[in-house]
Amino acid sequence: xxxxxxxxxxxxxxxxxxxxxxxxxxxxxxxxxxxxxxxxxxxxxxxxxxxxxxxxxxxxxxxxxxxxxxxxxxxxxxxxxxxxxxxxxxxxxxxxxxxxxxxxxxxxxxxxxxxxxxxxxxxxxxxxxxxxxxxxxxxxxxxxxxxxxxxxxxxxxxxxxxxxxxxxxxxxxxxxxxxxxxxxxxxxxxxxxxxxxxxxxxxxxxxxxxxxxxxxxxxxxxxxxxxxxxxxxxxxxxxxxxxxxxxxx
Amino acid sequence: xxxxxxxxxxxxxxxxxxxxxxxxxxxxxxxxxxxxxxxxxxxxxxxxxxxxxxxxxxxxxxxxxxxxxxxxxxxxxxxxxxxxxxxxxxxxxxxxxxxxxxxxxxxxxxxxxxxxxxxxxxxxxxxxxxxxxxxxxxxxxxxxxxxxxxxxxxxxxx
Numbered sequence: 237x238x239x240x241x242x243x244x245x246x247x248x249x250x251x252x253x254x255x256x257x258x259x260x261x262x263x264x265x266x267x268x269x270x271x272x273x274x275x276x277x278x279x280x281x282x283x284x285x286x287x288x289x290x291x292x293x294x295x296x297x298x299x300x301x302x303x304x305x306x307x308x309x310x311x312x313x314x315x316x317x318x319x320x321x322x323x324x325x326x327x328x329x330x331x332x333x334x335x336x337x338x339x340x341x342x343x344x345x346x347x348x349x350x351x352x353x354x355x356x357x358x359x360x361x362x363x364x365x366x367x368x369x370x371x372x373x374x375x376x377x378x379x380x381x382x383x384x385x386x387x388x389x390x391x392x393x394x395x396x397x398x399x400x401x402x403x404x405x406x407x408x409x410x411x412x413x414x415x416x417x418x419x420x421x422x423x424x425x426x427x428x429x430x431x432x433x434x435x436x437x438x439x440x441x442x443x444x445x446x447x448x449x450x451x452x453x454x455x456x457x458x459x460x461x462x463x464x465x466x467x468x469x470x471x472x473x474x475x476x477x478x479x480x481x482x483x484x485x
Numbered sequence: 486x487x488x489x490x491x492x493x494x495x496x497x498x499x500x501x502x503x504x505x506x507x508x509x510x511x512x513x514x515x516x517x518x519x520x521x522x523x524x525x526x527x528x529x530x531x532x533x534x535x536x537x538x539x540x541x542x543x544x545x546x547x548x549x550x551x552x553x554x555x556x557x558x559x560x561x562x563x564x565x566x567x568x569x570x571x572x573x574x575x576x577x578x579x580x581x582x583x584x585x586x587x588x589x590x591x592x593x594x595x596x597x598x599x600x601x602x603x604x605x606x607x608x609x610x611x612x613x614x615x616x617x618x619x620x621x622x623x624x625x626x627x628x629x630x631x632x633x634x635x636x637x638x639x640x641x642x643x
Contacts, residue, residue, distance in 0.1 A: 237531075237549045237550075237551065238530045238531060238549065240508065241510065241529055241530065241548065241549075242529075242530070249487075250507075250508065250551075252507075252551075252553050252554060254554050278543070301531065301619065302534070302618045302619025302620075303544060303597070303600075303615075303616065303618070303619055304531070304534060304537055304544045304545050304546045304597070304619045305531055305546065305619065307543040307544060307545055308545055308546070308549065308550075389618065390615070390618030390619060391532055391618065391619060391621075
């Protein structure tokens with residue numbers, strides 16, 4: 237709507253999906269919390285199951301715009317708008333989310349990681365819709381971390397956004413995923429940094445090695461909101477902060 | 486170009502019907518078609534909150550709502566806050582505390598503040614600031630606005 241209002245939309249025909257009940261609702265079963273694409277940020281903030289199992293998504297929702305935006309903006313829209321600066325994708329990556337895509341040809345389920353193929357490019361055919369977002373419920377002892385760095389707390393577009401999830405087993409990081417926003421052409425996993433931490437003991441996390449490796453995971457740019465140098469430094473700082481909290485679990 | 490639709494709304498308690506294009510912005514429908522010019526347009530992209538109204542119980546940026554998505558909705562604009570000639574407590578408090586200077590953000594601020602107090606009748610200062618965080622004011626520095634909302638929350642006479 238912002239692009240349309242500014243006269244920059246390449247489209248002039250629209251289909252209103254907002255009342256399709258098939259695309260609405262948050263559902264919980266034994267293994268997943270799943271979200272209709274039309275789930276609003278506010279719906280996530282108000283849902284006890286999301287607070288309990290996926291706290292990073294609540295923080296992502298509260299970090300997006302301000303209340304009037306959170307009342308209208310949707311999880312499906314946040315994904316399909318394909319901005320690398322969106323604040324829910326890092327959390328979805330950290331939780332290992334999947335997407336259900338539908339068209340008249342059928343349904344398919346894809347990992348969210350890999351869905352964004354390049355800046356504003358998606359694994360989504362012209363006749364396909366993002367129908368649902370499926371997020372596995374973390375099991376066992378979990379560590380959840382989300383931090384957005386912007387110019388102010390509300391109505392800011394991220395300079396750096398980092399979400400992490402770790403499963404801890406017998407004092408060791410058994411499972412670890414980090415999602416990043418605003419530091420690459422697409423929402424990105426920190427595969428190199430993760431590999432350093434995965435399997436490490438909480439008492440001896442190789443924090444500095446992970447921060448060095450993180451630079452292989454990101455390709456920040458200079459733009460109106462920040463500089464590449466600032467983003468790289470802050471991404472490392474936020475990773476360091478997160479690992480410090482993880483070590484203290 | 487799409488054909489106009491008959492848009493039926495309840496605005497400030499009154500049923501209204503108006504012919505508009507489906508992608509007309511709700512802020513324009515309110516101001517141009519319904520002549521309710523209390524709602525302001527600042528940025529036109531959901532950043533400033535000047536066009537904030539309540540739609541079906543939740544505050545929204547009316548510049549970002551295509552008319553078709555408001556079909557059948559119940560709206561509250563700043564014109565609906567007062568009871569007859571009697572201003573809403575928030576309006577009196579904004580007046581008393583000088584919470585309005587140029588006044589352009591005020592209609593949106595009042596709607597957001599009213600929404601906050603309905604959700605959270607006894608907010609602390611952080612909650613007031615979060616409740617109004619989608620509404621930008623370039624005059625007051627927010628202190629007098631926060632004072633006004635606090636006064637109403639605490640039931641102090643304006």
